[in-house]
Amino acid sequence: MEEQENEKKISQLRHRLTFQKKTETQDEEGNWNATYVDLFTVWGAVEGLALSEIAKL
Numbered sequence: 001m002e003e004q005e006n007e008k009k010i011s012q013l014r015h016r017l018t019f020q021k022k023t024e025t026q027d028e029e030g031n032w033n034a035t036y037v038d039l040f041t042v043w044g045a046v047e048g049l050a051l052s053e054i055a056k057l
């Protein structure tokens with residue numbers, strides 16, 4: 001089977017990626033503070049993009 005451009009082999013998915021949601025909580029004094037709540041964690045690959053690739057986005 002031919003590998004497509006965006007597909008990765010299992011061995012390339014060596015980073016744990018945790019997706020989070022930003023939430024605002026209020027303390028006892030009425031101040032708002034940003035906190036982050038984990039939504040889910042997956043295995044993934046982290047790669048840099050060339051400037052020419054970013055321009056295509």
